[in-house]
Structures are given as structure tokens and as C-alpha cells.
Amino acid sequence: MTFISALAAAAEEHHGNVALETLPFGIVAAVVFAVLALVTFSYRNVANRHADKVERAEASSSHEAGHGH
Numbered sequence: 001m002t003f004i005s006a007l008a009a010a011a012e013e014h015h016g017n018v019a020l021e022t023l024p025f026g027i028v029a030a031v032v033f034a035v036l037a038l039v040t041f042s043y044r045n046v047a048n049r050h051a052d053k054v055e056r057a058e059a060s061s062s063h064e065a066g067h068g069h
Contacts, residue, residue, distance in 0.1 A: 001009075
């Protein structure tokens, strides 16, 4: 018997099924990552939403020299 299996057996004797006790932590982590993925996905294509405004601003500022921007 390896150390890991002995440790798992000892944990089961004292606390029952360790995998079922830790299941809520995995579920909470999965939900948090899913929410973060939705937040990240909501910013998809943000740079291109107002491309016409950027083009107009670049066109108007292209003939103004000396600004350094």
C-alpha cells in the first residue's frame, strides 16, 4: 500500500467519503470559472464596435501636426 492510498483510507475511516465531502468545492470553482468566462466573453469584439469613431478621430487629427500622439 502506498502512502497516498494509506492516507486516503485513513481519511475515509475518520470522515467518510472524502470525495463527496470535497465535491462542493469543485462545483463552486466551476461556477466561478464559468462566470469569469462569461465576463470575458462579453468583452469580445469591443475594439471593433466603435471603429467608425476611431477612423473619424484619426482622420481629423491626421492633419494636426505636433501633438505627439
